[in-house]
Amino acid sequence: MSDISGINFEKIKHKKKMATEDIVFTILNTTFLVLFAVVTLYPILNTLAYSFNDGNDAVRGGIYLLPRKWSLRSYHEIIFERAGIRVGAKITILRTVLGTLTSLFANALLSYILSRKKFLFKSGLSLFWIITMYASGGLVPTLILFRYLHLTSSFWVYIIPGMVAAFNVMVMRTYMLGIPDSLEEAAQLEGAGYMRVFASIISPLCKPVYATIALFVAVYHWNSWFDAMLYNRFDPQYTTLQYELMKLLDSVSASTGVASGAQMGASAQNTITPITVRAAATIATMAPIVALYPFLQRYFVTGLTIGGVKE
Amino acid sequence: MENSILKSKRTKEVDINKPKLTAKEFKRQWILVVISAVYVIYGVIFYYLPLFGWIIAFQNFIYAKGIGGSKWVGLDKFKFLFKDKKFLMVIRNTFCMGALNLIFSTVMAIVFAILLNEVKNRFFKKSIQTISYLPHFLSWIIVVAIVHDALTSTGIINDLLMRFGILKQPYQYLGDPKLFWGIVVISNLWKETGWNAIIYLAAITSIDPCLYESASIDGAGRFQKMLYVTLPGLRPTIMILLLMNIGNVLNAGFELQYLLGNGLVQNVSRTIDIYVLDWAMDARNMDYSLGTAAGIFKTVVSMSFIVIANYIAKKRGDERLF
Numbered sequence: 001m002s003d004i005s006g007i008n009f010e011k012i013k014h015k016k017k018m019a020t021e022d023i024v025f026t027i028l029n030t031t032f033l034v035l036f037a038v039v040t041l042y043p044i045l046n047t048l049a050y051s052f053n054d055g056n057d058a059v060r061g062g063i064y065l066l067p068r069k070w071s072l073r074s075y076h077e078i079i080f081e082r083a084g085i086r087v088g089a090k091i092t093i094l095r096t097v098l099g100t101l102t103s104l105f106a107n108a109l110l111s112y113i114l115s116r117k118k119f120l121f122k123s124g125l126s127l128f129w130i131i132t133m134y135a136s137g138g139l140v141p142t143l144i145l146f147r148y149l150h151l152t153s154s155f156w157v158y159i160i161p162g163m164v165a166a167f168n169v170m171v172m173r174t175y176m177l178g179i180p181d182s183l184e185e186a187a188q189l190e191g192a193g194y195m196r197v198f199a200s201i202i203s204p205l206c207k208p209v210y211a212t213i214a215l216f217v218a219v220y221h222w223n224s225w226f227d228a229m230l231y232n233r234f235d236p237q238y239t240t241l242q243y244e245l246m247k248l249l250d251s252v253s254a255s256t257g258v259a260s261g262a263q264m265g266a267s268a269q270n271t272i273t274p275i276t277v278r279a280a281a282t283i284a285t286m287a288p289i290v291a292l293y294p295f296l297q298r299y300f301v302t303g304l305t306i307g308g309v310k311e
Numbered sequence: 312m313e314n315s316i317l318k319s320k321r322t323k324e325v326d327i328n329k330p331k332l333t334a335k336e337f338k339r340q341w342i343l344v345v346i347s348a349v350y351v352i353y354g355v356i357f358y359y360l361p362l363f364g365w366i367i368a369f370q371n372f373i374y375a376k377g378i379g380g381s382k383w384v385g386l387d388k389f390k391f392l393f394k395d396k397k398f399l400m401v402i403r404n405t406f407c408m409g410a411l412n413l414i415f416s417t418v419m420a421i422v423f424a425i426l427l428n429e430v431k432n433r434f435f436k437k438s439i440q441t442i443s444y445l446p447h448f449l450s451w452i453i454v455v456a457i458v459h460d461a462l463t464s465t466g467i468i469n470d471l472l473m474r475f476g477i478l479k480q481p482y483q484y485l486g487d488p489k490l491f492w493g494i495v496v497i498s499n500l501w502k503e504t505g506w507n508a509i510i511y512l513a514a515i516t517s518i519d520p521c522l523y524e525s526a527s528i529d530g531a532g533r534f535q536k537m538l539y540v541t542l543p544g545l546r547p548t549i550m551i552l553l554l555m556n557i558g559n560v561l562n563a564g565f566e567l568q569y570l571l572g573n574g575l576v577q578n579v580s581r582t583i584d585i586y587v588l589d590w591a592m593d594a595r596n597m598d599y600s601l602g603t604a605a606g607i608f609k610t611v612v613s614m615s616f617i618v619i620a621n622y623i624a625k626k627r628g629d630e631r632l633f
Contacts (some may be wrong), residue, residue, distance in 0.1 A: 021532050029426050030435075036423070037442045040501065043401070043457040044445075046467065050460070061465020078477065088357065110350050113343050120332055120340055124345055128354060134558075134614070137361020138606030139584070140591050140599050144367070145360055161357050164350065194342050224451035226566070230592070246452045249459070282456050289448050297441060 036238040044286075051075070051283045055274035074280035085281060088244040095158040095240070101250040103217045104210060106163045111172035112198045117181065143230065144212060150210040152231045155238050158224070168213050176202060212299045219289065245285055248278045368604040388604040398586060398605065403584040406607075408495055408568070409560035415496050419504050421545060424511035425537050440512075443505025451502075451566035458498050458571065459485070486575040495567055500600065511545055518544035528580065554624060558617035561609050583609045 045065050050058055051074055053067035062068070078085050113119060114126055137145075142161075143152075155284040179202060187201050203210070225242035232238040251273045337344065370381040391482040392398045423443070446454065461467050464481030472478040478564055484490050522540050531539065564582035572580030583605060590602035 023535070025429070025533055029429055032426060033430065033435075033439045037439050040442050040446060040505070041463070042467070043461055043501075047457060047460060053504075059465075061463075061470070064467075109346065113347055113350075116343065118336075118340075119343055120336060121344070121347060125351070128351060132354060132358040136358070136610065137364050138603065138610060140586050140602035140606055141361040141364025143591055144364060144372075144599060147374070149356075164353060164357075194340070194402075200446065219448050223448075223452075225450065225452055225614055230588075242450050242452050243452075248572065249456050250450060278456060279460075282453050286449050286453055290445070293445060293448065296440070297444075 039051040044290075046125045047279045047282050049227070050276050050279035053276055055276045058274065058276045071276075074274070074276040076286070078281050078284060079279050082244075084236065084239060084244045085241065091155070091158075091238055092222060092224075092241040095155070095224075096218050099159050099162070099215050099221045100218045102159060103163050103165075103168075104214050107165065107168045107172055107213060108203065108206070108210065109198065110164060111176055112202055114169065115173045115176035116194070129164075129169060131167040133170075139192050139230075146231060152236045153238070154232075158221070158227060158238075158240075162220075168216070172206070172209055174214060175206060177207055208299070215296055215299050222289065225238045241285055245278075245281050248273050248281055319465060335359055365603060365607055367600050368607055372600045372601055372603075374599065381391060384600075388600045389608075391601065392604055392608065401580060401581050401583050401586045404568075404579055405422045405561050405564045405584075408492055408582065409563040411492060411496050412499050412563050413553075413556055413560055416503055416507055417549065417556075420507035421499050421511055421542075421549065423504055424508040424515060424545075425541055427508065428512060428515045428541065429533065429537070440505065440508075444509065446502045446507070447506035449502070451570060454498060454502050455567065455570040457458045458494065462494070485571065485573065488579045491571075491576045494571065498567055498571070511548060514548040550624065554617075554620050557620045558613050560616060561613050568574075 042065075046063070049063050049065055049067050052070055052072070053063055054069040054071040055073060057069040110129070114122060114129075116122065119125075146152050146157060149162065183201055183205075184197050187197050192200070223242055225240055225246050228238065228240040228243040229246070292305070324396075367378060367381070369383060369385060370378070371384050371387075372378070372381045427436060427440060427443075428437070462484040463469070464483070468484070469478065469481040472483070484494065518541065522544070523536055526536050526540050561583060565584040568580050568582050569585050569588070572585070587602045587605045587609075590596070590598045590605070
């Protein structure tokens with residue numbers, strides 16, 4: 001008897017200990033995760049507050065989640081007074097739309113060919129593209145090649161070179177390989193050729209993976225600045241939004257004295273670009289992504305798991 | 312999911328459907344063959360020709376004269392590189408920042424995934440996760456703008472430290488070479504932790520629930536279960552991701568360092584990619600050959616990292632890439 005009750009007693013004690021451990025852990029864990037979210041969101045909200053604040057007033061600092069002196073001046077400036085940003089926005093939208101469409105089509109078609117189990121040169125063509133994932137010529141040979149091809153000082157440098165990317169092809173191919181062969185065979189018996197099967201059988205079934213790849217490519221185009229700087233820096237008519245933002249960043253950091261090592265306060269008076277203008281440009285640049293994010297994020301995540309690989 | 316890919320790679324596939332190259336089959340597939348040919352031409356131009364361009368590292372390449380007209384100089388460019396103190400410095404910077412980023416981002420992503428997995432409330436879990444990978448989709452320009460704002464004299468960091476009396480006057484963090492690598496690591500964590508955690512979260516859900524039950528019966532608490540069930544369950548995923556990323560250690564250093572760097576910290580901020588870019592863009596000292604040589608060095612070292620890591624993994628019987 002006493003033996004059994006002793007065990008019960010121990011068990012109860014153990015359970016109690018675990019319960020308190022549980023509660024303490026849950027509290028700490030929740031605190032940590034909330035803090036994580038705050039650290040992630042605060043800088044973005046802070047930039048938002050700055051963007052709506054008066055430029056001269058913002059120099060004093062001390063702006064947190066709300067603007068101190070409301071002003072739409074900065075947005076007015078980036079939309080109406082800065083030609084670079086206007087051109088950049090136009091080019092960025094153009095390259096995002098055109099680049100995403102062409103890239104989606106080019107990647108999908110190649111994936112389709114590589115996922116045909118009976119294709120004669122399947123393994124050879126796969127190897128040809130897998131090699132491109134690992135070996136790259138590097139920045140300088142690519143730059144020279146683009147100069148020879150007259151792709152520099154041109155809009156097309158944004159669209160053509162990155163159109164086919166082996167990583168995206170591999171993700172799409174994995175997805176297509178999961179589609180039962182019987183569908184294709186049935187269509188072929190009905191007289192459908194390869195292209196017809198691609199357009200009418202495979203593509204409609206691939207909508208989820210198409211959406212994912214399209215989103216990744218679109219985000220890539222939207223966020224690009226390096227190609228604008230490397231290939232088109234002497235051609236302001238081909239500038240991109242992010243590159244314009246980068247120039248703003250440069251002018252602010254130069255004026256706040258980090259570059260020269262001067263003390264901040266003194267030079268902050270004669271800023272070339274008010275911090276609020278840069279904040280407004282930052283917000284405007286991230287706005288489309290943040291606005292679409294809640295609706296699209298599930299596609300982003302499936303993209304990671306579809307191919308079973310991570311970039 | 313990764314496991315299945317690995318296994319299919321390991322056991323040599325024997326394809327019974329493998330088609331024979333006959334005239335009839337060729338005729339049936341002509342459209343696929345034609346389109347493939349277009350892709351091969353595209354691939355040769357945009358991916359293989361730049362590799363061919365490596366030969367200019369052995370020349371004194373002058374754009375106007377072309378590859379045919381430029382003078383061959385053998386290994387002179389490489390000799391110059393390894394005598395250039397700046398180049399040795401950028402190798403150190405690239406390697407150290409790459410390694411620090413790899414270690415911290417892996418650890419942080421695992422910790423975040425395990426802790427998030429412990430949350431019972433689905434709405435809270437979902438919200439935190441959604442917030443956590445938002446920064447992944449912002450450009451480095453925006454991230455750098457945010458880091459700048461946080462670290463200026465009126466920024467939140469100086470503000471908090473002064474409020475709590477830790478600092479008497481604002482500190483110029485971005486001008487201090489000792490802090491630069493830390494700032495790079497933290498910026499990287501801010502941008503990528505949530506994103507990197509996705510793959511670990513997916514791996515956690517595939518751990519057999521029986522293991523947790525039997526651990527509970529054996530009297531394991533929550534902490535012990537995380538340590539002795541979840542973490543070992545993640546081991547294959549961790550190994551494969553480390554393997555994949557080790558080849559990228561030298562690639563992990565361009566945008567952030569380029570945008571965040573300034574004159575005061577250039578000895579610790581400049582990476583191989585920035586060094587290459589300087590030879591390619593600086594109008595006065597342009598030297599395409601040197602830039603190419605430095606790029607070749609980086610690619611070759613990256614490749615050997617992958618091969619060595621893979622070899623070690625093979626020896627230890629862990630997951631491996633090929």
